[in-house]
Amino acid sequence: MAKFYGIGIGPGDSELVTVKASRLLNDLDIIYTPEAKKRSKSLALSIAEPYLSEHLEIKQRHFPMIASLEVKKEQWESISKEIVEDVKAGKNVGFITLGDPMVYSTYSYLLNILKNDIETQTIPGITSFTSMASELGQPLTMDEESFAVVPATTDVETMDEALKLHDTVVLMKVANHLDVVLPLLKKHQLLGNTFLVSHASSDKQMVMRGVEDLDVESKLSYFTTMIVKKHIL
Amino acid sequence: MAKFYGIGIGPGDSELVTVKASRLLNDLDIIYTPEAKKRSKSLALSIAEPYLSEHLEIKQRHFPMIASLEVKKEQWESISKEIVEDVKAGKNVGFITLGDPMVYSTYSYLLNILKNDIETQTIPGITSFTSMASELGQPLTMDEESFAVVPATTDVETMDEALKLHDTVVLMKVANHLDVVLPLLKKHQLLGNTFLVSHASSDKQMVMRGVEDLDVESKLSYFTTMIVKKHIL
The missing domain is CATH 3.40.1010.10 (Tetrapyrrole methylase, N-terminal domain)
Known part of the structure; x- marks a missing residue:
C-alpha cells in the first residue's frame, strides 16, 4: 500500500x-x-x-x-x-x-x-548537534549529566535557566541573536566554554572554540549553532 | 594512514x-x-x-x-x-x-x-530518543520550543527543574527509578502526557501512551525511556 x-x-x-x-x-x-x-x-x-x-x-x-x-x-x-x-x-x-x-x-x-x-x-535522521559534537570530539553528555537544546529565538529566561541547570546546552539559530546570547554566556562565565559551528558537515563548515572574540556585530550564517559545555574534555 | x-x-x-x-x-x-x-x-x-x-x-x-x-x-x-x-x-x-x-x-x-x-x-549515529519520536509521530521540538535529555539517575531537583522549564523532556534509564520519576510526573500533571518506549526500533519494542497505569513495582527493561511532552500533537 x-x-x-x-x-x-x-x-x-x-x-x-x-x-x-x-x-x-x-x-x-x-x-x-x-x-x-x-x-x-x-x-x-x-x-x-x-x-x-x-x-x-x-x-x-x-x-x-x-x-x-x-x-x-x-x-x-x-x-x-x-x-x-x-x-x-x-x-x-x-x-x-x-x-x-x-x-x-x-x-x-x-x-x-x-x-x-x-x-x-x-x-529519523542525524541531527546537526550530534554531528557537531562528533566533529568537535566533545561529548554532549556523559554519565549523569543532562543536556538541553534551546533556540536563541526563545525568551531570555529560558536560555538563562537552561545554562544554569544543564551540563551542556545547544543553542540553535544564534546568528541574529548575539545581542542576547553573548551577554548571557558572559554572565555564566561560559564564553570560553562555547563551541560555534556553521554549516556542520558541509564544505563550508566553520568552527570556533571559545567565542570571546565574537561581538554583537559579527556576521554569522543562518545555520550557526553553539554548544556550551560546562566540562570540556 | x-x-x-x-x-x-x-x-x-x-x-x-x-x-x-x-x-x-x-x-x-x-x-x-x-x-x-x-x-x-x-x-x-x-x-x-x-x-x-x-x-x-x-x-x-x-x-x-x-x-x-x-x-x-x-x-x-x-x-x-x-x-x-x-x-x-x-x-x-x-x-x-x-x-x-x-x-x-x-x-x-x-x-x-x-x-x-x-x-x-x-x-554520529541516530539517537534512541529521536528514533522514538519518529515511531510515535510526536515531534521532540517545534518553533521556539526547547527540549532536554535527563537521565533518571540524576538528582530529583534537576528532573523537577527540567520538567518545569522545557516543552519536552526525555527521561533516560527510568527502569529502576520509578519511585522518583512517577511522583514528579504526577506533581507536574504530566502522567497522561508521557510516552514510554522500551527496546526502541527492535523486535521487542513496547510503547505506552500515558503512564497512569504504571506503579513503582512495574518491571521495565534497562532500555526504557520516557518522552514527556507538554503539548501533544
Whole structure:
C-alpha cells in the first residue's frame, strides 16, 4: 500500500543519510522538498541527490519561513492536500527534511494534518548537534549529566535557566541573536566554554572554540549553532 | 594512514546505520565492541553485523557497568593501550556504540585517553530518543520550543527543574527509578502526557501512551525511556 514517508537526511554530508533513508529515497515515486526562498535549490535535495532514482518526480514547494501563522497554515494545508491525493492515487511519497524530522521541522505540521487520512512513516535522521559534537570530539553528555537544546529565538529566561541547570546546552539559530546570547554566556562565565559551528558537515563548515572574540556585530550564517559545555574534555 | 573510528550504529534497526558507518564498518581491520556482561553477545555487534567484512577481527571487551570509577578507568586505560598499539601497527580500528557516540557512551572516555596518540574520527549515529519520536509521530521540538535529555539517575531537583522549564523532556534509564520519576510526573500533571518506549526500533519494542497505569513495582527493561511532552500533537 502507498505511504507518505517523512525522511530525515541528516546535517549536510550525503553519507550521513541512514541506509533505510537511502533505500526509501530510491523507491519513492514522488518527493516533496521545501524551498526556503522561491526558485532557490533546496539544500535537502542536494544531500538526497545520490540516492534518487531516474523515475522520481520532484515537487519543490515554497514554505514561507517569515510569514504569519495563518499564511503558513494555509500553505501547509494546501501541500498536505496535494500529498494525500498523490498517496491515494497509489504513489509512494516522501518529504525530505534536514537533520531529523522530529526536531524543528515543518514536517511535524504536515504529519499532523494528514496522519488520519493516509498511512505515514517517519525515518529519523542525524541531527546537526550530534554531528557537531562528533566533529568537535566533545561529548554532549556523559554519565549523569543532562543536556538541553534551546533556540536563541526563545525568551531570555529560558536560555538563562537552561545554562544554569544543564551540563551542556545547544543553542540553535544564534546568528541574529548575539545581542542576547553573548551577554548571557558572559554572565555564566561560559564564553570560553562555547563551541560555534556553521554549516556542520558541509564544505563550508566553520568552527570556533571559545567565542570571546565574537561581538554583537559579527556576521554569522543562518545555520550557526553553539554548544556550551560546562566540562570540556 | 591508519585511524581509530568511533562509530554510532543507532538505536537497534540495522537499517538505521548511516551510509558512512556502513562503508567504514566494511573497511575496518579490527572492531572493538563493549560487552556489558561477560560472554554475552554485544547488541551493538548484532546491529553492525550486516556490514562487517569476512576479514574483520572482532575484539569484544568487557566494560564493567557497575564498578568504582577507579576500576572503570583501569579498564579504559588498558583497552585504549590495545587500540593505540593496533593503530600504530597500521590497522584501521573501530569502536561501535549504540545510538550516538557523543551521547552517554563509553567511547567518550576512550577518545579522551587516546586522542593525542593516534588519529581519530567520530561518526554520529541516530539517537534512541529521536528514533522514538519518529515511531510515535510526536515531534521532540517545534518553533521556539526547547527540549532536554535527563537521565533518571540524576538528582530529583534537576528532573523537577527540567520538567518545569522545557516543552519536552526525555527521561533516560527510568527502569529502576520509578519511585522518583512517577511522583514528579504526577506533581507536574504530566502522567497522561508521557510516552514510554522500551527496546526502541527492535523486535521487542513496547510503547505506552500515558503512564497512569504504571506503579513503582512495574518491571521495565534497562532500555526504557520516557518522552514527556507538554503539548501533544
